[in-house]
Amino acid sequence: xxxxxxxxxxxxxxxxxxxxxxxxxxxxxxxxxxxxxxxxxxxxxxxxxxxxxxxxxxxxxxxxxxxxxxxxxxxxxxxxxxxxxxxxxxxxxxxxxxxxxxxxxxxxxxxx
DNA sequence: TTTTTGACTTATA
DNA sequence: ATATAAGCCAAAA
Numbered sequence: 001x002x003x004x005x006x007x008x009x010x011x012x013x014x015x016x017x018x019x020x021x022x023x024x025x026x027x028x029x030x031x032x033x034x035x036x037x038x039x040x041x042x043x044x045x046x047x048x049x050x051x052x053x054x055x056x057x058x059x060x061x062x063x064x065x066x067x068x069x070x071x072x073x074x075x076x077x078x079x080x081x082x083x084x085x086x087x088x089x090x091x092x093x094x095x096x097x098x099x100x101x102x103x104x105x106x107x108x109x110x111x112x
Numbered sequence: 113t114t115t116t117t118g119a120c121t122t123a124t125a
Numbered sequence: 126a127t128a129t130a131a132g133c134c135a136a137a138a
Contacts, residue, residue, distance in 0.1 A: 061121060066120075117136085
């Protein structure tokens with residue numbers, strides 16, 4: 001699979017995060033069928049220019065914002081999240097995470 | 113060409 | 126809670 005295809009899958013996975021919920025980089029990668037490739041997700045977002053993509057719903061695995069505290073991106077992301085009703089305290093998201101289906105929790109993401 | 117750099121993760125101590 | 130270590134890999138240096 002080429003990198004462009006991977007990028008499409010990842011963007012689709014990010015778009016699938018419901019408004020008001022969040023997901024981790026690794027989680028996005030897994031749901032895109034690319035386990036272990038959290039870094040690719042991060043890289044894509046760093047290059048992303050699509051305003052439609054809800055990049056602000058993507059967090060680190062510990063629920064913290066991936067930008068350095070106080071940076072521009074940090075401020076914008078927390079603001080965007082709060083605008084959707086997500087609870088953000090000191091760079092940490094309290095609110096709900098995008099819950100995978102029961103099947104996904106047990107069996108992992110669908111492969112077909 | 114090789115090395116470093118990142119909006120990262122999981123495991124282990 | 127902190128701190129390494131190994132995995133990840135495309136792009137930039």
